[in-house]
Amino acid sequence: MFKQIHKLVWAFDAEWMPNPTAGRLLHNLPEEADDLEVMETMWQKGGATDENPRPFLKTILCRMLSIAAVQRQQHADGRVSLSLLSLPRDPNAPHDEKEIVWRFLNAIGERHPQLVGYNSLAADLRILVQRGICLGIQAPRFALRPNKPWEGVDYFAKGSDWHIDLRDYATPGWGSGTPSLHELAVLSGIPGKMDASGEDVPRMWLEGQLDRIIAYNERDALTTYLVWLRMAHFGGLFNPEGYLQEQQRVRELIVAESANKPHLHDYLAAWERLSPDLFRTEG
Template identity: 35%
Template structure:
């Protein structure tokens, strides 16, 4: 198993907004408000087009080897956007993992593409579609229907946008913690308040939710047997308990029992992926 679950958090690209709309002399907050206003006029909501997002956090769960499990945020809290994006692609060069995301095809990866373009970041392994490695011709990161990147939201919706579901609700239905009070809509305000650690912690809990949903998906399609599924859930719990960070302790505290556990997994009381 060599899997990298990832998630990004973004804020408005105010520097880009200044260049596009000749807004020199205005504060970051003023530029962002103009970008939001323009978007509301166009669509009725404030969600900016993907090329106007700036990455402020990238978090990941890496599962590799026999028993290696790690959850962390790339770079230091004060790392530049260029460093964060470069570290992400460097990780792909190093491990060539299966990427797992929730809506990564629709949001995270296109944003990373645009930011890599802005910063001139090279990522030959990621962009390879078979020219350098023939195996990538049949299974690469770019093709929607290849398995080297698994967008759980896209696959579970059978590639039908009308069937898409939010991660928070799916995680909660399965007894996992979900958002725990934070959401992507609050990231800009949190960033302006200087709480980058809160954003990184939130991003880490998002990738944990995604990883746990991924484990359930692997169980559903027979890639994990029930005993292996339980062992993976136990490994996650033990690692979070070992690290002892406050947001991990909160995550564990919100890890609830699913209302109707699968008969193949036994009762709620003996299911490691449930919380008494």
């Protein structure tokens, strides 16, 4: 289990989809080819079957759509605050993938949060680095590595306290016994996937529903954070009273944010259904 909680924690999640530009370039498809047709070709080339018509593609073949994170900050006076962060900030503005990736990676390099994700070493962090390279971004402070992982900030070393991949702690190694984030969350009394899944993201993008993608992304970030709290409690980093207090902070964050983000009302309602004893205790 992970050993410590840093003063600044970002529990993050990223959303992406097959990149039609990559499909056109790698499969010699015409520029005028429809985006959906290009993606269908990419899925076919990527091993589509009748049972799995849209297989998971290599992250290098995809493009970033949004990033969301729950930030936990312990201040000098001991006070703890939570924030919900997301990029892009305005779903109605022209989408700029390069700006999203640059902002997130350089913010990590500047602020040095402890990153928390689920399958983030193999997926989320990987695509951020790959897209950063392909887009010509510089993120030197994020990419800087110490000679030895314990001598400084290192987001790439497996098992590093600077980047906690919850999947690896829940089930070391791969295999059919590896739980999804949804499975681990719901069976722990935490909301998982609700009205959408990752398979729906390309369709939402093609229909111009970036706001729904960001909403889905934010809910996954909250789920990742709550699973992290659960695992930190399991490992003794929060005592029972502290764990209840941390969950109350999340509830307060959701209530505050839901004034402008109606999709969080549904998330809170789902959490209350899954963990009625928690809310009776707090209520």
